[in-house]
Amino acid sequence: MSLGLIPNPFMTSESRRESMAEQSAVELQHEVIPRLQEIQEKFGYIPQEAVEWLSSQLKVSSQEIYGVATFYNHFRFNPPGKHEIRVCLGTACHVGGGEKILDTLSERLGIQPGETTADERYSLERVACVGACALAPAVLLDDEVHGRMTQRSLKRLLDKVDRADKKAAKGSDE
Numbered sequence: 001m002s003l004g005l006i007p008n009p010f011m012t013s014e015s016r017r018e019s020m021a022e023q024s025a026v027e028l029q030h031e032v033i034p035r036l037q038e039i040q041e042k043f044g045y046i047p048q049e050a051v052e053w054l055s056s057q058l059k060v061s062s063q064e065i066y067g068v069a070t071f072y073n074h075f076r077f078n079p080p081g082k083h084e085i086r087v088c089l090g091t092a093c094h095v096g097g098g099e100k101i102l103d104t105l106s107e108r109l110g111i112q113p114g115e116t117t118a119d120e121r122y123s124l125e126r127v128a129c130v131g132a133c134a135l136a137p138a139v140l141l142d143d144e145v146h147g148r149m150t151q152r153s154l155k156r157l158l159d160k161v162d163r164a165d166k167k168a169a170k171g172s173d174e
């Protein structure tokens, strides 16, 4: 039962402090999350300068903002690559081998989820259910769903993208 503004006499000063800390963490999340979403919509990611700007606006440290942002998988801190690969790790895809797909991609591209390759061609993300559970494990490549992924079909898919990019680059050189 809440006693409103009257301090709860059954709370120790330690639990009161913990409760206040929890409350301010929730308030910070409510302040920060919508603004981070706006920034990500505008830039496609959250630049460090934007975090510093937000930090001065809200009068909280950059670390606190990163603390909130990194808790949510959908915020990214690097510019997206030319091709965005999202690996579904919702329940069906997780059970169907999504982690292995993610590891294989990570190894082939040499990046971790949330990162972009040095040549800025690929970025890698993990996402929750993308609504194609019957096709688990699923991968989104540039927003197109590719289902029932295996090591082999994944390799074929990336090889195809590489070939198409090479062809396009050759065409633009001519």
Ligand code: FES
Pocket (backbone or CB within 6 Å): 088, 089, 090, 091, 092, 093, 094, 128, 129, 130, 131, 132, 133, 134, 136, 138
């Ligand atoms: S869990 Fe991956 S599409 Fe639903």
